[in-house]
Amino acid sequence: MHRLSRWLVPYASDYTGVAASLYDLGGMTVFCDAGCCTDHYVLNDEPRWRDRPGLCLSAHLRSTEAVLGVDRALVERICAFARDIDRLPPVVAVLGTPVPGILGTDLAGIAAEIEAQLGVPTFGFATSGFKTYDHGVDLAARSLMGRFVRDPAPAPDPRRVNILGATPLDFGDVGNEQDFARLFESAGWTVGLQFPMGASLADLERAAEAGVNVAVSASGLRVARWFERRYGTPWIAGCPAGAADGPLNRALLLACEAAACGRRPSGWWRAGETAGTGKGTALVIADQVVAESVRALLQARDPVLRVAVASPFSWDRTHAAEHDFAFGSEEELVEKTAALAPASLVADPTLETLALMQPGCAFAPLVHCAVSGKLHWDDSRRLATL
Amino acid sequence: MPSREKGLSFRPPRPPRPRTVLRVPGSHTLYVGPQSCMRRHALGHRKHAEPGTASFLRVEQADVISGCYERLIEEAVSELVRNLAPSVLFINLFCIDDFLGTDTDSLATWLSAQWPQTRFVFDRVHPVALDGKTTMSASKGANLYAFLEPVEPDRRDRGVNLVGSFVPLNPRSEFFSLLDAWGMGPIRQLFDCKTFDDYQDMARSRVTVVTRFNGRQGALDMQRRLHIPSFSFEPCYDPRQMEGLYRDLAVLLGQDPPDCDAWMRDVREKTARARAALGPTPLVVDSEATLAPFALARALLDEGFNVTHVLHSHHAFNADEADRTLLKQRYPHVLCIASNDPRLHMADRFRATLPADRTAVAVGTASARIAQTDRLVDMWHDEGHTGFHGIGLLMEQIERACARDGGPQPREGGPHA
Numbered sequence: 001m002h003r004l005s006r007w008l009v010p011y012a013s014d015y016t017g018v019a020a021s022l023y024d025l026g027g028m029t030v031f032c033d034a035g036c037c038t039d040h041y042v043l044n045d046e047p048r049w050r051d052r053p054g055l056c057l058s059a060h061l062r063s064t065e066a067v068l069g070v071d072r073a074l075v076e077r078i079c080a081f082a083r084d085i086d087r088l089p090p091v092v093a094v095l096g097t098p099v100p101g102i103l104g105t106d107l108a109g110i111a112a113e114i115e116a117q118l119g120v121p122t123f124g125f126a127t128s129g130f131k132t133y134d135h136g137v138d139l140a141a142r143s144l145m146g147r148f149v150r151d152p153a154p155a156p157d158p159r160r161v162n163i164l165g166a167t168p169l170d171f172g173d174v175g176n177e178q179d180f181a182r183l184f185e186s187a188g189w190t191v192g193l194q195f196p197m198g199a200s201l202a203d204l205e206r207a208a209e210a211g212v213n214v215a216v217s218a219s220g221l222r223v224a225r226w227f228e229r230r231y232g233t234p235w236i237a238g239c240p241a242g243a244a245d246g247p248l249n250r251a252l253l254l255a256c257e258a259a260a261c262g263r264r265p266s267g268w269w270r271a272g273e274t275a276g277t278g279k280g281t282a283l284v285i286a287d288q289v290v291a292e293s294v295r296a297l298l299q300a301r302d303p304v305l306r307v308a309v310a311s312p313f314s315w316d317r318t319h320a321a322e323h324d325f326a327f328g329s330e331e332e333l334v335e336k337t338a339a340l341a342p343a344s345l346v347a348d349p350t351l352e353t354l355a356l357m358q359p360g361c362a363f364a365p366l367v368h369c370a371v372s373g374k375l376h377w378d379d380s381r382r383l384a385t386l
Numbered sequence: 387m388p389s390r391e392k393g394l395s396f397r398p399p400r401p402p403r404p405r406t407v408l409r410v411p412g413s414h415t416l417y418v419g420p421q422s423c424m425r426r427h428a429l430g431h432r433k434h435a436e437p438g439t440a441s442f443l444r445v446e447q448a449d450v451i452s453g454c455y456e457r458l459i460e461e462a463v464s465e466l467v468r469n470l471a472p473s474v475l476f477i478n479l480f481c482i483d484d485f486l487g488t489d490t491d492s493l494a495t496w497l498s499a500q501w502p503q504t505r506f507v508f509d510r511v512h513p514v515a516l517d518g519k520t521t522m523s524a525s526k527g528a529n530l531y532a533f534l535e536p537v538e539p540d541r542r543d544r545g546v547n548l549v550g551s552f553v554p555l556n557p558r559s560e561f562f563s564l565l566d567a568w569g570m571g572p573i574r575q576l577f578d579c580k581t582f583d584d585y586q587d588m589a590r591s592r593v594t595v596v597t598r599f600n601g602r603q604g605a606l607d608m609q610r611r612l613h614i615p616s617f618s619f620e621p622c623y624d625p626r627q628m629e630g631l632y633r634d635l636a637v638l639l640g641q642d643p644p645d646c647d648a649w650m651r652d653v654r655e656k657t658a659r660a661r662a663a664l665g666p667t668p669l670v671v672d673s674e675a676t677l678a679p680f681a682l683a684r685a686l687l688d689e690g691f692n693v694t695h696v697l698h699s700h701h702a703f704n705a706d707e708a709d710r711t712l713l714k715q716r717y718p719h720v721l722c723i724a725s726n727d728p729r730l731h732m733a734d735r736f737r738a739t740l741p742a743d744r745t746a747v748a749v750g751t752a753s754a755r756i757a758q759t760d761r762l763v764d765m766w767h768d769e770g771h772t773g774f775h776g777i778g779l780l781m782e783q784i785e786r787a788c789a790r791d792g793g794p795q796p797r798e799g800g801p802h803a
Contacts, residue, residue, distance in 0.1 A: 012427040039397055081394050098423060130445075130446055
């Protein structure tokens with residue numbers, strides 16, 4: 001039955017993606033929930049919560065309020081609290097969860113009311129808990145950028161880059177986003193906006209000044225495409241990995257340079273290629289952009305190795321190579337993996353069960369926090385060390 | 387202090403703890419809901435439960451609108467029963483179901499008719515329905531014992547069911563030697579049951595002792611259906627009350643009341659030592675350490691300790707409401723803060739009466755965070771603290787916490803220490 005999972009963990013959801021994207025802005029995030037959804041996020045999906053808890057709150061909804069209408073009460077509670085803390089938050093966000101999702105709570109309207117009362121930029125995100133985190137990251141990015149990016153911007157700087165899609169859900173809280181920035185800075189670039197880890201409102205304002213956007217994850221790619229449509233900024237999809245002076249990073253930097261100067265169109269840093277001439281196939285299950293980089297590293301070490309990529313999250317069909325696949329359910333994943341019969345599997349530790357189903361399949365863990373959350377977030381790898 | 391039942395809620399960070407997933411042997415749990423709701427249960431099962439004892443049925447928004455929700459459950463149940471043949475299938479629903487009105491009684495009846503070898507029960511994780519009147523863990527606790535079948539009188543024994551705790555009580559507690567002296571036994575607890583037959587043996591017991599609030603409903607159900615009397619032995623830190631509990635238990639079991647003098651003497655000595663070590667240093671108590679923080683605070687204050695803050699749960703455990711009132715009446719200076727008070731995000735506001743040199747002693751990690759102290763009595767939900775022994779243990783822990791210069795200390799008491 002395709003909706004039933006016996007061992008595959010349900011993924012981080014859209015409201016988690018939004019909350020994680022807002023975290024470093026230092027604002028106030030209110031989940032329109034009864035308490036559980038907030039707990040899910042802070043205790044299971046937000047590694048930064050342990051040492052630097054943000055202002056993430058629950059609306060503490062109860063049935064009566066939800067049925068009779070929570071809008072006015074929620075506006076009052078949020079405004080009362082915002083005025084009570086030491087200083088007004090720079091941004092306020094109200095996030096939808098399953099209950100307001102099915103009741104049709106007007107989160108945009110609530111946000112407008114709050115903004116009118118507090119004078120603080122306020123967003124209502126129609127998240128629902130039914131979609132995955134990448135939808136939330138995309139939604140948060142478009143909303144924030146649509147609101148804060150200075151438009152029209154000064155002429156873009158061809159040596160200025162935005163890094164989009166570096167979320168703790170994709171990369172953990174182990175310093176990957178710092179490695180990404182360092183790579184570009186050491187190559188003479190100015191890093192403008194890093195979204196969302198490390199983002200600030202000041203960086204958001206100047207985002208359209210970048211000569212190129214680099215999407216380091218699939219959610220970043222969604223944002224980058226939108227950015228290009230809105231501001232004309234070209235993009236390159238590619239996640240830095242391996243040695244700073246290694247072939248992958250060199251190729252990625254060259255692609256960014258070419259895109260910024262208009263010498264190549266927006267696109268992936270390289271075409272996906274499954275085919276090697278060897279017998280065994282390696283399957284990498286991860287965010288599609290990250291998985292492509294892992295594929296490149298594996299093929300650099302063993303040029304005859306066939307490597308396929310799979311992901312349950314945002315999927316660029318135009319980039320997918322032969323044998324690459326998207327999947328929606330545990331049943332579909334098992335079927336497609338069995339058809340591929342991989343000799344090795346690189347995936348989140350919770351997917352080791354899949355490797356055990358394939359005779360003789362070796363397993364190499366690669367933590368994806370949107371899958372395993374708190375179970376393995378401390379084991380996240382710095383991709384620069386792969 | 388405004389009620390935290392209405393208002394925004396904050397979840398402070400807390401260290402991870404080992405957990406126990408209570409389970410009827412041979413049972414399986416099917417979670418049904420949006421993926422966001424099921425996620426933490428899936429992660430929790432991975433970490434703490436036996437592999438393969440839970441499955442997850444993802445519901446989409448379209449299912450909610452189209453009304454094919456129940457058919458999805460039927461299909462999923464069919465697959466699980468065919469493949470696993472569980473003794474009991476717990477079907478766990480979430481908040482959205484409160485607004486969909488699934489007729490779970492009819493569905494359970496229909497499922498039972500389809501698969502008579504399996505028992506079906508619906509659980510809910512639905513904080514949206516809490517309204518301060520009950521807790522989910524209490525109602526889930528009742529379902530765990532709902533499958534015990536009555537036994538013939540000649541099969542009844544002098545067993546003692548312990549319900550409510552997720553971990554064994556501290557074996558060093560005099561509670562067990564007392565039961566032994568009364569000829570009571572065996573001790574039966576759900577997490578000790580390896581088979582469904584072991585579980586069914588709980589129906590043979592002489593008495594059910596409720597060791598935590600979430601065991602109350604299950605105990606009442608056993609009393610009603612199986613005629614096993616229940617006795618409340620929830621955490622208590624007042625030695626006089628403890629003596630009264632043992633006296634009442636003796637009456638229930640038709641025994642002579644125990645001589646508690648030696649235990650009381652031991653507790654008095656340890657209390658005096660802890661009080662001498664602590665002096666006027668403030669104590670902060672929280673509901674992560676104990677499910678009865680008002681009762682603990684009141685007991686400590688009665689013994690002359692300087693409790694200044696109580697962080698209490700915003701859930702209605704109804705474990706110590708009477709002590710809450712007593713605290714307000716006798717010790718109005720004590721600052722009581724709901725653990726979900728959003729102002730805890732700015733903990734400085736609550737530190738005005740605490741020593742600036744961070745020498746306060748915290749009973750519980752939430753207290754330690756507020757008081758910014760390393761002098762921690764690292765208790766979790768009263769685990770390891772049973773009877774007079776538990777009171778004495780607490781006093782020893784307070785005395786040791788006073789002696790610390792700082793830095794993390796190993797947890798004491800309880801099987802997960």
